Amino acid sequence: MQETGWRPSAPIENLRARGKVLAQIRRFFAQREVLEVETPVLSKCAVSDPFIDSLEVSFGFQPGVEDERLYLQTSPEYAMKRLLAAGSGDIYQMAKVFRNGESGRRHNPEFTMLEWYRLGFDDRQLMAEVEALIREVVPELQVRYLSYADLFEQELGLDPHRATLEQLQQRCREHLDAPFDDDDRDTWLNLLMSHVLEPRLKGAVFIHSYPASMAALAQVRKDAQGRQVAARFELFVDGVELANGYHELTDAAEQARRLNADQLQRAALGLPQRPLEQRLVQALEAGIPECAGVALGVDRLVMLALGVDSLEQVVSFMHERA
Amino acid sequence: MANYSSNQFKNGMKVMIDGDPCSMVDVEFVKPGKGQAFTRVRLRNLLTGRIWERTFKSNESAESADVMDTDMEYLYNDGEMWHFMDPKTFEQVAADQNAVGDAAKWLKEQDKIVVTLWNNNPISVTPPNFVELEVVETDPGLKGDTAQGGSKPATLSTGAVVRVPLFIEQGEVLRIDTRTGEYVSRAN
Numbered sequence: 001m002q003e004t005g006w007r008p009s010a011p012i013e014n015l016r017a018r019g020k021v022l023a024q025i026r027r028f029f030a031q032r033e034v035l036e037v038e039t040p041v042l043s044k045c046a047v048s049d050p051f052i053d054s055l056e057v058s059f060g061f062q063p064g065v066e067d068e069r070l071y072l073q074t075s076p077e078y079a080m081k082r083l084l085a086a087g088s089g090d091i092y093q094m095a096k097v098f099r100n101g102e103s104g105r106r107h108n109p110e111f112t113m114l115e116w117y118r119l120g121f122d123d124r125q126l127m128a129e130v131e132a133l134i135r136e137v138v139p140e141l142q143v144r145y146l147s148y149a150d151l152f153e154q155e156l157g158l159d160p161h162r163a164t165l166e167q168l169q170q171r172c173r174e175h176l177d178a179p180f181d182d183d184d185r186d187t188w189l190n191l192l193m194s195h196v197l198e199p200r201l202k203g204a205v206f207i208h209s210y211p212a213s214m215a216a217l218a219q220v221r222k223d224a225q226g227r228q229v230a231a232r233f234e235l236f237v238d239g240v241e242l243a244n245g246y247h248e249l250t251d252a253a254e255q256a257r258r259l260n261a262d263q264l265q266r267a268a269l270g271l272p273q274r275p276l277e278q279r280l281v282q283a284l285e286a287g288i289p290e291c292a293g294v295a296l297g298v299d300r301l302v303m304l305a306l307g308v309d310s311l312e313q314v315v316s317f318m319h320e321r322a
Numbered sequence: 323m324a325n326y327s328s329n330q331f332k333n334g335m336k337v338m339i340d341g342d343p344c345s346m347v348d349v350e351f352v353k354p355g356k357g358q359a360f361t362r363v364r365l366r367n368l369l370t371g372r373i374w375e376r377t378f379k380s381n382e383s384a385e386s387a388d389v390m391d392t393d394m395e396y397l398y399n400d401g402e403m404w405h406f407m408d409p410k411t412f413e414q415v416a417a418d419q420n421a422v423g424d425a426a427k428w429l430k431e432q433d434k435i436v437v438t439l440w441n442n443n444p445i446s447v448t449p450p451n452f453v454e455l456e457v458v459e460t461d462p463g464l465k466g467d468t469a470q471g472g473s474k475p476a477t478l479s480t481g482a483v484v485r486v487p488l489f490i491e492q493g494e495v496l497r498i499d500t501r502t503g504e505y506v507s508r509a510n
Contacts, residue, residue: 051356052356101359176375178360178377179376187379190354190358194352194357216356234355
């Protein structure tokens, strides 16, 4: 039998199309005078998010002797915010990011992330810019905007901000077989979102105003009904998560509180305790301009441009062949 | 028995779910960018044949099921049970109606059959993809009608009834696809 393991995952013509998308992205930002930057892939600190696992790298001055534990970035967010605080102005970068354990039809442990920050923008203005970028690549795309609460109310008749843990759990079990226990409301909201609602999202849909408990690094504000919501949005295209953006948190004390809360949740779940990025807190203390930022999965954008439904169609060498 | 954690799940894996042996038909990793990972699995209950989807959290696990697909030879039916023999060990097993199910109509003596054993008991039977069976009853063939469409029912030696072209005669041996129950060709 002929050995085929050396071959790329994706057909070469798809990789040509991918190259064109990368060029379109760079042209888009050049026209808008957003500076391309690069930040370290290896960091002394890891992401705090309990459900994102960093890959660990051993650094040493002699082979086989570890002097320092480093972490592959799961997103360039922390370093880019340090640049913003240092006065970089509008910036973007396309970088490889790494997430341990993530492998599947639409996941690869390393993938290309496009991340950008716009000074003076809020989440609404940034959503409009994400739409403009997507239209450069896929001009015919129809785009809708919907709040997280409206989506849940329209599809499930449920207020995601006020429903109790028991209500969410019960609603999940009406739709799917998930007999495990979990006392985190967000787990059940995420289950409803990923298993029930996302498959119903046809075309391109921006979901915005997430529950405050899912704010991550976004500001929290009150919506028209007086509910606390995160100034966070996600873009889904035909049910696939493509981008995640925030009106960025600039409050250093709140940032420190969220890092510590993540670390406590990690401890409670028996997840590794890793060094928190305190230099991000220091950068916010020094002062970061009001801005909005977003991360977009470039591989998935290329999937969309080519109309294919698996990463292996657009990635030169997937995990199994890397 | 081994335990598999949900991030080790793979297509074809056999596990115990709610006390029944099940096979994983499709495993999908579902991970919201923020939020915990889930594994969504299409499962087939090997006792009932029921197929459904279950979602696992990343720290959940499932016990492996002692399920083995074994190549066996079909011996005979005694009116109640179907008897099979492992041609290597000459060990025999008897499967009931539940285990044999629809496969019964494709079982020809001495054919090689895959018998699925759970804790050494037969729970299902898979005939070869193609079997060759004799026509025991069908309407007379139409002369000259070898090219046009049209079909008629034919009863095979095992009792199965399949649609066959009009030119097929009683006594002929046919090749049948057991997955679709469709006529393929005359057997050579």
